[in-house]
Amino acid sequence: xxxxxxxxxxxxxxxxxxxxxxxxxxxxxxxxxxxxxxxxxxxxxxxxxxxxxxxxxxxxxxxxxxxxxxxxxxxxxxxxxxxxxxxxxxxxxxxxxxxxxxxxxxxxxxxxxxxxxxxxxxxxxxxxxxxxxxxxxxxxxxxxxxxxxxxxxxxxxxxxxxxxxxxxxxxxxxxxxxxxxxxxxxxxxxxxxxxxxxxxxxxxxxxxxxxxxxxxxxxxxxxxxxxxxxxxxxxxxxxxxxxxxxxxxxxxxxxxxxxxxxxxxxxxxxxxxxxxxxxxxxxxxxxxxxxxxxxxxxxxxxxxxxxxxxxxxxxxxxxxxxxxxxxxxxxxxxxxxxxxxxxxxxxxxxxxxxxxxxxxxxxxxxxxxxxxxxxxxxx
Amino acid sequence: xxxxxxxxxxxxxxxxxxxxxxxxxxxxxxxxxxxxxxxxxxxxxxxxxxxxxxxxxxxxxxxxxxxxxxxxxxxxxxxxxxxxxxxxxxxxxxxxxxxxxxxxxxxxxxxxxxxxxxxxxxxxxxxxxxxxxxxxxxxxxxxxxxxxxxxxxxxxxxxxxxxxxxxxxxxxxxxxxxxxxxxxxxxxxxxxxxxxxxxxxxxxxxxxxxxxxxxxxxxxxxxxxxxxxxxxxxxxxxxxxxxxxxxxxxxxxxxxxxxxxxxxxxxxxxxxxxxxxxxxxxxxxxxxxxxxxxxxxxxxxxxxxxxxxxxxxxxxxxxxxxxxxxxxxxxxxxxxxxxxxxxxxxxxxxxxxxxxxxxxxxxxxxxxxxx
Numbered sequence: 001x002x003x004x005x006x007x008x009x010x011x012x013x014x015x016x017x018x019x020x021x022x023x024x025x026x027x028x029x030x031x032x033x034x035x036x037x038x039x040x041x042x043x044x045x046x047x048x049x050x051x052x053x054x055x056x057x058x059x060x061x062x063x064x065x066x067x068x069x070x071x072x073x074x075x076x077x078x079x080x081x082x083x084x085x086x087x088x089x090x091x092x093x094x095x096x097x098x099x100x101x102x103x104x105x106x107x108x109x110x111x112x113x114x115x116x117x118x119x120x121x122x123x124x125x126x127x128x129x130x131x132x133x134x135x136x137x138x139x140x141x142x143x144x145x146x147x148x149x150x151x152x153x154x155x156x157x158x159x160x161x162x163x164x165x166x167x168x169x170x171x172x173x174x175x176x177x178x179x180x181x182x183x184x185x186x187x188x189x190x191x192x193x194x195x196x197x198x199x200x201x202x203x204x205x206x207x208x209x210x211x212x213x214x215x216x217x218x219x220x221x222x223x224x225x226x227x228x229x230x231x232x233x234x235x236x237x238x239x240x241x242x243x244x245x246x247x248x249x250x251x252x253x254x255x256x257x258x259x260x261x262x263x264x265x266x267x268x269x270x271x272x273x274x275x276x277x278x279x280x281x282x283x284x285x286x287x288x289x290x291x292x293x294x295x296x297x298x299x300x301x302x303x304x305x306x307x308x309x310x311x312x313x314x315x316x317x318x319x320x321x322x323x324x325x326x327x328x329x330x331x332x333x334x335x336x337x338x339x340x341x342x343x344x345x346x347x348x349x350x351x352x353x354x355x356x357x358x359x360x361x362x363x364x365x366x367x368x369x370x371x372x373x374x375x376x377x378x379x
Numbered sequence: 380x381x382x383x384x385x386x387x388x389x390x391x392x393x394x395x396x397x398x399x400x401x402x403x404x405x406x407x408x409x410x411x412x413x414x415x416x417x418x419x420x421x422x423x424x425x426x427x428x429x430x431x432x433x434x435x436x437x438x439x440x441x442x443x444x445x446x447x448x449x450x451x452x453x454x455x456x457x458x459x460x461x462x463x464x465x466x467x468x469x470x471x472x473x474x475x476x477x478x479x480x481x482x483x484x485x486x487x488x489x490x491x492x493x494x495x496x497x498x499x500x501x502x503x504x505x506x507x508x509x510x511x512x513x514x515x516x517x518x519x520x521x522x523x524x525x526x527x528x529x530x531x532x533x534x535x536x537x538x539x540x541x542x543x544x545x546x547x548x549x550x551x552x553x554x555x556x557x558x559x560x561x562x563x564x565x566x567x568x569x570x571x572x573x574x575x576x577x578x579x580x581x582x583x584x585x586x587x588x589x590x591x592x593x594x595x596x597x598x599x600x601x602x603x604x605x606x607x608x609x610x611x612x613x614x615x616x617x618x619x620x621x622x623x624x625x626x627x628x629x630x631x632x633x634x635x636x637x638x639x640x641x642x643x644x645x646x647x648x649x650x651x652x653x654x655x656x657x658x659x660x661x662x663x664x665x666x667x668x669x670x671x672x673x674x675x676x677x678x679x680x681x682x683x684x685x686x687x688x689x690x691x692x693x694x695x696x697x698x699x700x701x702x703x704x705x706x707x708x709x710x711x712x713x714x715x716x717x718x719x720x721x722x723x724x725x726x727x728x729x730x731x732x733x734x735x736x737x738x739x740x741x742x743x744x745x746x747x748x749x750x
Binding site: 045046047048049074076077078079080082083085086087089090091094103107108277278279280281282283284286310311312313314316317318319320321323324337 | 475681705
């Protein structure tokens with residue numbers, strides 16, 4: 001049995017760790033690329049959302065490397081993602097890929113069924129204690145990954161050479177992939193912190209006050225740089241500090257561990273923030289999106305960008321509520337919708353225009369022009 | 380007190396419940412007129428761009444309701460155990476509030492059948508204050524609503540028009556239970572008739588052979604009720620079909636049949652509407668009497684993007700002619716008519732030629748439906 005799984009940003013590092021510590025053979029699919037998307041789009045229903053198309057692409061590319069079992073999480077709706085497993089299974093079988101699909105969820109609410117599925121994946125050699133240990137370690141790693149990502153978010157607008165920052169990020173990820181002890185994981189985070197501090201020395205960081213933009217929206221697209229066309233990196237290069245509503249471990253803590261583990265940046269508080277605007281959950285992360293927008297607005301962010309795949313149901317509901325948040329807190333909210341036709345240049349143009357607009361607002365705030373000021377320009 | 384009920388989305392399917400509910404509370408329901416051009420245009424203006432056609436139409440209907448005390452926009456979270464409705468239903472009323480005229484009050488209530496009947500009753504009791512009714516009255520109204528809803532469901536869309544079905548149930552329930560009360564307030568149906576003048580096509584309908592054995596083709600039209608019965612948005616598809624062929628709808632399938640045709644899925648479908656659609660679609664795919672299936676969806680429908688795929692697989696498996704029609708606000712009539720005619724011609728031809736296709740060049744198109 002060779003297990004594979006769909007990509008979602010850095011999630012592969014965590015999933016790979018989990019299976020490797022259980023001695024399960026795992027195939028990490030090639031990273032999301034134009035090719036992945038093309039392969040997936042060919043098999044997918046036309047109006048399915050972007051993550052499904054990328055998932056299918058991942059499976060096909062992984063099948064070429066010998067994978068025969070897919071692991072995916074599930075859910076009981078009402079977001080479409082909950083039904084991905086079954087649809088993907090049928091599509092793959094009809095297309096001639098002989099995959100076994102294991103959906104990690106309690107089937108019809110039966111925990112025993114979930115245990116059986118985990119047992120199927122982990123084989124008979126692993127004890128339950130070992131499985132739990134492996135899950136804990138993978139979780140710790142995901143928290144560390146998020147920590148590193150957040151550090152990079154802060155470093156991008158502040159450090160001078162963007163290429164070096166990206167290199168640091170890549171290196172940190174590489175180290176985390178290889179880290180198999182808790183100490184190594186902790187050391188990596190410390191090392192990233194240290195290198196950023198080193199490079200900050202000599203720079204006059206006090207005077208730099210970058211714009212802050214909160215990124216909210218559908219989890220897959222905001223966690224996966226390929227589908228969001230690298231929006232975070234792009235914004236970082238434009239001198240913006242980015243924060244995100246959902247981090248991987250926050251999702252893992254809530255979705256997989258059912259809230260037993262808070263994760264980095266817990267998503268628990270969002271529904272409370274969203275209440276005046278959207279008092280009921282709408283599936284997916286719709287309510288979290290609204291809640292995060294309110295939270296970012298209250299924390300004084302300069303702008304908010306919502307990202308979601310075309311036709312995403314929960315996010316459309318959130319998007320139709322967000323104008324109210326925008327009015328209430330006087331914060332500009334931009335919506336970016338991505339699909340398989342999204343082009344880099346289009347997104348880049350919109351981001352630049354948006355950042356320009358925010359910078360302008362800030363400049364105006366700093367110097368309210370007086371009559372004399374205008375006259376002195378005139379000479 | 381007058382409560383406005385938009386003729387969109389949950390109107391098709393769940394209106395019997397709400398009409399029974401409000402009727403029992405002695406509250407007048409005002410229903411917006413059938414969709415017309417102006418309603419559609421207003422809806423497009425006020426609704427969020429990304430949302431789907433039915434919600435845009437709902438936004439239009441909200442604006443078409445005038446002179447009412449409240450506009451009723453319930454949050455139908457779930458209508459049966461272990462399922463949800465579409466996420467966009469869950470976002471009502473917040474997501475359509477921009478369409479509500481300024482100063483107009485909105486009446487909303489959460490209806491969630493996931494847990495238990497007790498929970499539903501508890502949620503409905505929220506209405507006591509706004510409507511000035513007692514808890515006992517709400518409870519009674521709930522029972523009345525359930526009774527009417529059941530009657531509607533048991534009729535299984537006997538009449539092919541939603542309004543006709545309502546009419547039939549209404550008259551039946553009136554005769555049996557409350558005929559003695561001649562002083563009863565106007566029934567909602569009577570009120571409705573006063574709003575929609577029933578035009579000449581009523582007579583036309585009656586001439587159609589109903590249930591008669593004929594050599595006409597039998598085509599199944601599957602899709603959300605708020606699309607198949609929304610005759611303005613679907614460009615009168617149902618009537619067009621009915622003129623030419625015998626039509627089967629999702630509503631015509633018995634609940635047991637639907638449940639029976641859900642097996643074969645490894646995971647239960649968790650959207651109630653989609654469950655019905657898949658069960659009915661699967662049944663029609665296997666039904667020898669049905670000559671072809673038309674799946675009606677609208678652009679951006681999230682649940683259909685998944686379910687349509689599953690139904691089309693079933694149809695292909697059984698070599699059943701299958702067509703997908705996707706509606707949006709730009710749908711043109713000529714395009715639809717052409718596709719419909721081509722599809723019906725193909726199905727008819729297939730019947731005449733017993734699906735004979737020359738074996739020359741076999742397997743050129745392995746995906747095709749041809750036998």
